[in-house]
Amino acid sequence: MFDVLYPLFSVFAFLGFVLALIPLPWHLQAWNSGTCFYMVWAALACLNQFANSVVWRDDTIDRAPVWCDLSIRITMAASVGIPAASLCINRRLYQIASVKTVSITGAEKRRSALIDALICVLFPLVYVAMQYIVQGHRYNIYEQIGCYPALYNSIPMYFISMMWPPLLGCVSAVYAILALRAFNARRIAFSQFLAPSTSSAVPGLTASRYLRLMALAVTAIILTTPLGIFAIWLNLTATPVGPWVSLSDTHFMFSRVEQIPAILWRGDRLLVIALEFTRWAAPATALVFFAFFGFAVEARKNYALFLGAIATAFWRALGRVVSRGQESGFGHGVT
Template sequence: MSGFATPIFAILAVIVSLLPVPSHWRARNFVILGLVFWLVVGNLNIFVNRIIWMSNAKNSAPIWCDLSVKLMSMASFSLPCSALLISSKLYDIASLKYSKRTPEEKQRLWILELFCITVLPVFYSLLTLVSQGHRFNIVYGRGCEPAVYFSSVSIVIDYGIPVSLCITSLVYSVLSLRHFFIHKKDFDAILSKSGSGISTKKFLRMISFALIDILINFPILLAAFALEVSYMKIIPYTSWDFVHKRFSDVWIYPRTAISSSRFKHFLTMTSFATWSQCMMGFIFFFMFGLNTDIKSDYVKAFMKVKGMFHLKTQKATREYKDDNICSTDDISDVSNHKSEDSNIHPDGVSVEFSHVDLEASGHEASNYSISIPSNDDTKTNRFA
C-alpha cells in the first residue's frame, strides 16, 4: 500500500492545483498561473515515475527519463522563483512603487515575469548539464533520478541558486508584511490606489503562500545538502571532458541496493523533495481554491455538468420510449391476421380483439387476448 500512496497523492495534487485556474486566468495573474503549471508538471512527473517503476528498476523508458530529470530541475527552480516573483510584486504594491510605474514599465515588468516562469527554468535545466555526471539513474520503486557529479560546481547550481531565490523571496515577504502592518488601517486604500486589482484578503493569501513555500523548501534544501555532504565526498571538478567522459551511462539501483544502509540518505533526500512537491499542490488549493469567488465557479461547473447529464438522460429516455411504443399500423397488421368468419385459429387458439383509445398518443389501438384450450380449463395470456 505504501507504494501506491505517493502516486495517489501526486495525482490528487495535480487535480486540486488545477481547480482555481479559471479565476486566475480571468484576472490574468500569470505568475500564479506559472506556479500552477510547474506544480502540475512536477507532480505529474512524480506520478508517472512511481507508476512505471513501482516494482522494478528496468531501463524501459530511456527517452522519458531524459525528459523527466530535466523536468525535475525545472520544477525545483520554478517553485522558489515563483515565490520570489509573488513576494517582489507584493512588495512593489505595498510600498506604492507599483502605482508609480508607467504603463510601459508595467508592460516590461509583465514580460519579465513571463520570461522568469517560462524561459528561465529551461535555462536552469540546461545549466544542470554542467554537473550531470551521466545520463540518469533508475531507482527501484522511484523511477528516474538525476545523476549529479557532486562537486563545488554542483553545490552552486543545485543548492546555491535555489537557496538564494528562497532567501531573496523571504526578504521581500518580510518587507511586504512590514508595510502591511505599518499601514494596516489604510491598506485597502493603498491597494485600490495601486490599480493592481488585489484586495487585502488576496494580498494576505499570496504573501502567506510565498512564505509557506519558502519555509518548506528552504529547510529541505539545507537538509538535503547536509545529508549529501555527510555521506558524499566533494569531488574536484577538473574539466568538462573528465566529468562527462561516460555521460551515456545509466546507473540502475535494484531493490537490494536501496535496502542498504548507505542508500538511506538518498531515499531521505528524494522523499523530502517528492512530498514537498505534493504538499505544495494541496497548500495552493487551500490558499486560493476555497474563497467565495472560486466557489461560485465550482457551483457553475457542477450545474453545467449536471445539466449535460440531465439532457443525456432525457434523450435516452425518449429514445427508449419511442422504441417501445407500437404504432397504429403495427397493431392493424396484427389485427389483419384475424379470420373473417371465425375467431378460431386452425390450431385451436382463440383470438379475441377489443379496441381502446390511447389517450397519450391520440391513436386507436387494439388489446387482444389469446386463449389456448386445455383439458381442464382455458388459460388466457393478456397482451397490451
C-alpha cells in the same frame, strides 16, 4: 523489495496534480501570473512523480528512456520553478502593498506578466540547460522512485545546481518582509486597491486573497529554502566531493544508466532521506496551495458554477436523447 509507501505516495501525487490546477481559471482572470506559474510547476512535478512511482514501483528496468530524459528535466526545472514562482508572488504582493495609484494600465499588467514569465519559465529552462555541465551520466533509475538526475558531486555543481533554490528562497523572503512592512504601514488605505471589480488596480484580488497569497508564499519559503540548504549539507557530508577535471572527464561514459534496486538505496539512511524529501516536496507544495485556496469563498462559488454547468449540460443532453427517442417512436407508429 516491498514499498510501504505504495500506493500512498502515488495517490497523494495524483491528488496534488489535480488539486493544484483547480483554482487556475480564476487566478488567470486576476492576472496572477506568479500564482499560475506556481500551480503549473507544482502540478507538473506531481504528475512526473506519480508516473515514476507507478512505472518503477517494483523494478529498475530502463523501459522508457525518452520519458526518463524528460522526467529528470522536469524534476530539475521544478526545483527552481516553484521557488521562482514564490518569489514572483512576493514581488507582486510588495508592488501591490506599495502602489500609489488606483489604476494599472494594460501595458503595465503585460509587462509584469512578462517579467514573471522570464523568472518562472526562462530561468528554469536556462537552469536545466546548465545542468549538462555537471551531469555525470544520462540518468539513474531508483526502484520505487523512478528516473532521477545524475549530477557529479563536485564544486561546480554547488554553484550551477545546488545554490539556486535556497538563493531564490532568500530573495523571496526579502520581498515578503518588505510586503508585510508596506502592508502594515498602509493598512488603513489599503482596501481601496483590493476590490473584486475590474476597475480596481488589481482586479479579482481581495484583502483575504492577498493575505492568503502572502501566507502561501511564506509557507513555500519555509518548505523550499531549508530543504535546499539541507540538500547542500547532505551532498557535502554523505558522499565525497570529487575533483573537477574537465567536461570530457565528467561526461566519461555519459550514455550509461545506473539502475539501483531498493534493497541497496534503502540501506543508506541519508540517501533515503534525500530521495524521499525530494519526491514528497512536490505533492506537499501542491496540497499546501489547495489548502490556502481550495476552500475559500470564491473557490466554493466557482465549484458551484462548475457543477451547475455540468448539471445543465447533462440535462440538455438527456433532453435531446429523450426527444429523439420520442420522435423515433412516433415515426414507427405511423408506418
